Amino acid sequence: MVTASRPLRADAARNREKLLTAATELFAERGLDVPMEHIARRAEVSIGTLYKHFPTRDDFVASIFPQRLAALEVIGEKALAEPDPWQALAGYLEDLYAMQSEDRGLNDVLTRELPNAPQVVAACHRGAGHAGILIDRALEAGVLRADYSIADLATLTRAMAQVIRDSPGEWRRFLSIYVEGLRA
């Protein structure tokens, strides 16, 4: 869309940038629920200005995460390039959750429903596309539990979100056990 009405005034553009930077940092550090006031403070901007640019929290989310979720595509491509279907899937999961473990906000995004940030939902769907292919390949190769589906991956993602949150040192181990259970 980019309905480029009138362009932003210089100071406004600057503030918008500062807000995005602050929100990006704070989401990553503290998750999606940081108080709006904190974002404004870190951006050195008043709370009123914050609401002028981003009337709802989801406006922040929608402005920040689609970009970040593009990394999903990258790890998806990487996995698709791997010839061994099992290695491809296992590697994908490892990369996916490594990414999730480094950004608390991303962790939240992948866990929650975000009905007001359709761009984010779309980006997730795109990511899921790759995952679906990887699963199909592994199924065809007969290396993956025959009843596995993309829905199981959603469940796993939420479980991993929790594990990452309260034992960031353990997620690889937990994942490796689960992945063992996935073999045909």
Next chain:
Amino acid sequence: MVTASRPLRADAARNREKLLTAATELFAERGLDVPMEHIARRAEVSIGTLYKHFPTRDDFVASIFPQRLAALEVIGEKALAEPDPWQALAGYLEDLYAMQSEDRGLNDVLTRELPNAPQVVAACHRGAGHAGILIDRALEAGVLRADYSIADLATLTRAMAQVIRDSPGEWRRFLSIYVEGLRA
């Protein structure tokens, strides 16, 4: 302990009971974070009375959950009675999470740190004792992944808590995959 100072006045004893009932119900339905006001309302008692009997949320937790956690002992005993070490462990996990899935408050209790409810912590430790024995048995029998430990069970429990919360229909399936991954 039971430092039976003077016994409670009749009306006070009645109110205490009503509060416990209300809290038990609401914790199970909504989790440990229900507003205190809701508990008071359901108990048909004023908020002041609530605070007289249970000055902190953890006083409720400490009064309610040790009993409930006694069920852990029961399923522990049941599992210990099972001759096959693998079946014993797998059955234990199934029973444990079935229990957890029926009580949102219990789910919270098993997920959180509760430094102010030592009775609850103690009850959990007792439960963990059984689990430890089941794990040792399975290890000795060589049917369980050699590096498995009780710490992994704590991680699993938090993961299951999450799965139970947002996909109550899927936890058995998720668990069964994980358990597959546990085999030696």
Next chain:
DNA sequence: ACAAAACTTGAGGGCACCCTCGACTTAACG
């Protein structure tokens, strides 16, 4: 039946977060 002790009540103060809006400031354009 009465007084003292025990208990109950709910208005209200505190806090953290949400968000709005009218008064002020400043960039942009002639």
Next chain:
DNA sequence: CGTTAAGTCGAGGGTGCCCTCAAGTTTTGT
């Protein structure tokens, strides 16, 4: 420059939850 539309500011009102305490009520023991 001067005008004005665009943008900024932050005090303050709203909400939901926490918890307290002075005034009123009920139980208990005599």
